[in-house]
Amino acid sequence: MRKPLIAGNWKLFKTIGEAVDMLNELKSLVSNNKEVEIVVAPVFTALSSVSAATAGSNIRLSAQDCYWEEEGAFTGEVSPKLLKDAGCSHVIIGHSERRQYFGETDLTVNKKTKAAIAAGLNAIVCVGESLAERESEQTFSVIETQIHGGLAGLSEKMFAQVIVAYEPVWAIGTGKTASEDQAQEVHIFIRQLLARLFGKSVADAVRILYGGSVKPENVKGLMGQPDIDGALVGGASLKADSFAAITNFKG
Numbered sequence: 734m735r736k737p738l739i740a741g742n743w744k745l746f747k748t749i750g751e752a753v754d755m756l757n758e759l760k761s762l763v764s765n766n767k768e769v770e771i772v773v774a775p776v777f778t779a780l781s782s783v784s785a786a787t788a789g790s791n792i793r794l795s796a797q798d799c800y801w802e803e804e805g806a807f808t809g810e811v812s813p814k815l816l817k818d819a820g821c822s823h824v825i826i827g828h829s830e831r832r833q834y835f836g837e838t839d840l841t842v843n844k845k846t847k848a849a850i851a852a853g854l855n856a857i858v859c860v861g862e863s864l865a866e867r868e869s870e871q872t873f874s875v876i877e878t879q880i881h882g883g884l885a886g887l888s889e890k891m892f893a894q895v896i897v898a899y900e901p902v903w904a905i906g907t908g909k910t911a912s913e914d915q916a917q918e919v920h921i922f923i924r925q926l927l928a929r930l931f932g933k934s935v936a937d938a939v940r941i942l943y944g945g946s947v948k949p950e951n952v953k954g955l956m957g958q959p960d961i962d963g964a965l966v967g968g969a970s971l972k973a974d975s976f977a978a979i980t981n982f983k984g
């Protein structure tokens with residue numbers, strides 16, 4: 734059985750104080766939720782303070798990116814080892830905003846994913862097609878290329894630390910969610926692709942999250958799909974009550 738995972742990607746929002754306040758509020762709202770793995774991803778500067786606030790709670794901590802080297806002359810970068818040191822258990826890799834604005838490629842996604850796993854982090858690896866790609870019927874080929882490149886060379890054992898997030902770029906921050914059927918269609922495609930590339934046991938065990946305008950109103954329907962194992966939530970994760978409602982989708 735794949736345990737549902739709901740992750741909140743706070744992107745470039747919240748001061749340290751705001752992030753800690755939100756965490757404290759969230760903690761009490763989700764404390765009874767044992768069925769869902771709950772993760773929040775604040776900005777780098779808030780990680781260690783938020784980590785301290787998660788102590789004794791069922792909320793786990795993620796970073797939004799990492800570098801692939803452990804240390805060295807790499808000004809401005811943060812390594813997986815330092816994310817562990819700051820209290821992270823997870824790291825988001827290859828988010829479409831990083832691909833779009835910061836030159837992230839499948840090759841850098843692959844290096845980061847391997848480095849994150851080696852450091853003992855769980856990598857949330859994001860894939861997804863743009864609107865133009867969907868409209869020109871390239872969705873499946875784009876996803877295939879991203880999965881192929883981003884996860885190249887991973888062993889079955891390494892997959893225990895991998896979570897895939899399918900985030901259609903046209904649905905991120907737009908209020909336009911993929912329909913349940915549209916999302917499920919890509920999720921099953923990804924699972925079958927993983928089976929082909931890495932074997933059936935990997936494909937059966939890997940959690941595939943959906944991301945793109947997930948809200949309390951649509952989470953239940955999405956989570957009802959057989960191959961949707963969780964959600965990566967942006968906008969609706971910024972307020973404790975809406976994020977708690979999403980994580981408590983089972984009611």
Ligand code: PGA
Nearest residue numbers: 905906945946966967968
């Ligand atoms: P959104 O963002 O929920 O605001 O659409 C999702 C994401 O970028 O992970």
